[in-house]
Structure formats: structure tokens, C-alpha cells
Amino acid sequence: MAISFDKALGEMPAQLSLYSKRSSLLASNLANADTPNFKARDIDFRNVLAAASGDQMALHTTRPGHIGGSDSLLSDPEPMYRIPTQPSLDGNTVNTQIEQAEFAENAVRYQSTLTFLGGRFQSLKLAIKGE
Amino acid sequence: MSLFDVFGIAGSAMSSESVRLNVTASNLANAQSIGPDEASTYHARHPVFSAVMQSLQGVESPGVGVRVDGIVQSQAPLEQRYEPGHPMANDEGYVYLPNVNMIDEMSNMISASRSYQSNVEVLNTSKQLMLATLRLGQ
Numbered sequence: 464m465a466i467s468f469d470k471a472l473g474e475m476p477a478q479l480s481l482y483s484k485r486s487s488l489l490a491s492n493l494a495n496a497d498t499p500n501f502k503a504r505d506i507d508f509r510n511v512l513a514a515a516s517g518d519q520m521a522l523h524t525t526r527p528g529h530i531g532g533s534d535s536l537l538s539d540p541e542p543m544y545r546i547p548t549q550p551s552l553d554g555n556t557v558n559t560q561i562e563q564a565e566f567a568e569n570a571v572r573y574q575s576t577l578t579f580l581g582g583r584f585q586s587l588k589l590a591i592k593g594e
Numbered sequence: 595m596s597l598f599d600v601f602g603i604a605g606s607a608m609s610s611e612s613v614r615l616n617v618t619a620s621n622l623a624n625a626q627s628i629g630p631d632e633a634s635t636y637h638a639r640h641p642v643f644s645a646v647m648q649s650l651q652g653v654e655s656p657g658v659g660v661r662v663d664g665i666v667q668s669q670a671p672l673e674q675r676y677e678p679g680h681p682m683a684n685d686e687g688y689v690y691l692p693n694v695n696m697i698d699e700m701s702n703m704i705s706a707s708r709s710y711q712s713n714v715e716v717l718n719t720s721k722q723l724m725l726a727t728l729r730l731g732q
Contacts, residue, residue: 479727483596486723490600490716491645491658494607496709497614498643498660563712570719577726584731 471587475580481511481540482573488542489566492557500554503545503562511540597727599657600720604713606646606659611710613662614641618703625694630682636692638668638699668693 485506495501547556621638629635644663670693678687 480596483723486720487596487599487603487657490603490713490720493709493712493716494603494610494660495643495645495658496607496712497611497705498645501645501658559709559712563715566716566719570723573723574726577723577730581730588731 468587471583472580473583475576475583478512478576479573479580481506481508482569482576484540485569486566486573489562489569492545492562493559493566496555496557496559496562498555501557502555503547503557504542505545505565506540506542596657597720597724600716603657603659604717604720606661607713608710608717610641610643610660610662611706611713614706615703615710617641617665618699618706621692621694621699622696622703624692625696625699627692628680628682628689629692630684630689632672632690635672635690636694637672638670638692638694639665640668640702641665670695 485508488504488506492503492505495503545556545558545561548558548561617639624636627636642663642665643660645658646661647658672693673691674688675691676687677683677689680689682689
């Protein structure tokens with residue numbers, strides 16, 4: 464029986480890349496906190512993850528011209544605009560506090576996935592060495 | 595690797611905010627720079643920010659950085675003061691004061707320094723995440 468790294472790691476590498484994409488989005492929101500007419504964007508994480516783990520009905524493509532379903536959602540999610548809580552005069556929709564909180568949460572999630580991934584590698588090592 | 599983008603984005607924001615701090619410092623420093631006429635007297639300056647798409651080797655990344663599009667001079671009218679004894683006074687005895695609004699400048703300064711701080715925080719967090727990723731599996 465061969466050890467399949469893809470199966471052993473599961474969705475965690477894709478999750479990490481999604482978290483890092485999201486951190487770059489949140490960083491750009493924070494960077495543009497003072498830019499006029501800038502609209503804050505974010506990834507709807509719940510939907511992306513639900514689609515990736517097959518909880519949602521995916522679009523089935525039977526011909527090359529058909530618009531695909533959620534296959535590429537995890538690797539290339541569509542960022543969406545945040546609904547502003549309070550309007551500002553310069554058209555900017557960044558709420559620094561919300562962005563900071565989301566960024567911190569995203570960092571913790573990234574770190575926890577990283578820890579799980581590290582644990583998975585430890586188990587693989589253990590299995591390979593057989594000690 | 596999107597975490598690398600964060601360095602560019604937060605870095606661009608930090609440099610823009612430091613330009614803003616710089617301009618605020620120059621406004622505050624020149625708040626009392628009296629001049630003989632409207633044109634040669636100091637006008638308050640303000641930076642204009644704009645979002646700039648980050649793209650690495652032609653690949654569009656989701657991140658959006660920020661840059662300073664330019665520095666605009668305030669068009670608010672200057673205050674004239676009648677001081678015939680002043681060495682800068684014109685023929686009618688008037689001197690012109692800069693249109694620097696102290697309250698505006700102070701609030702701008704606080705806003706710029708807070709934004710700078712939050713970007714430093716973002717940079718630090720991303721750095722720690724990257725270092726943790728490098729240590730993965732050890």
C-alpha cells in the first residue's frame with residue numbers, strides 16, 4: 464500500500480492557499496483605508512469551503528462550452544464587495560476595526576491549519592520510519 | 595504566493611502614509627510662514643491616494659496596493675492681516691498667512707499614524723505566518 468501524500472494532506476494545502484489569498488485581500492483593504500472611493504472586498508469563506516467539500520450542489524458540465532461549477536472555487540475564489548455599515552463622504556467602505564479583526568482571525572485560522580498539517584507530516588514520518 | 599503580496603501591499607500603504615505624515619509635518623512647520631502676496635505664501639498641501647492593482651509577472655493578484663497620486667495645494671483663501679510694520683508687508687501694509695488648519699492637520703496626523711500602525715501589524719503577522727510555513731514539517 465503506497466502512501467498518497469495528496470490523500471494524507473486532504474484539503475489543507477488548498478485551505479492554506481485560500482487563507483493566504485484572503486490575507487492579501489484584507490491587507491489591501493487595510494492599506495486603502497484612506498483611499499477615496501475604494502470599496503472593501505472579501506472572500507465569502509463559508510460558501511467557498513462548502514462548495515469545495517461537496518456540501519453544495521455543483522454545476523455539472525457536459526459540453527466544453529458550459530460554464531463550469533465550483534471546481535476552481537477553492538483555488539480561485541471570486542472576491543465580493545463588503546456591505547458598508549456606515550457610509551463615508553469619500554466613498555470609501557473600509558471599516559478598519561472589522562478588517563483588523565478579520566485579519567487576526569484569518570491569521571489564527573492559517574496558523575491552526577498549519578499546525579494540523581505539521582501534525583499530519585509527523586504522522587507520515589512516524590509511519591515511514593516505523594518506530 | 596499571496597502572502598508575499600501582503601508585503602508589497604502593506605509596504606505601499608506604509609510609504610503612502612509616511613508621505614502623508616511628511617506633508618502634515620510640512621504644513622505644521624509652515625503654519626506661520628507669512629508672505630507678501632497670495633502666490634508666494636505657503637498653501638496647505640494634501641496627498642491624494644489611489645488604489646493600484648498588484649500584478650506579478652502579468653498575473654493579476656487579488657491584492658490592491660496604494661500609491662500617492664499627487665500632492666494638491668489647498669485652494670482656501672488666505673488670511674490677510676494688516677501689519678504695516680512687518681518687513682514682509684506689501685504696499686498697502688498687508689501680510690498673508692498660510693491657509694493651514696491646525697485641527698485638520700492634527701487629525702490627519704493621528705489618522706496617518708494609526709493607519710501606519712495597523713499596516714505594520716499586518717506586515718508582522720504575515721511575516722510570522724510565512725516563517726511558520728517555512729518551519730512546516732520540522
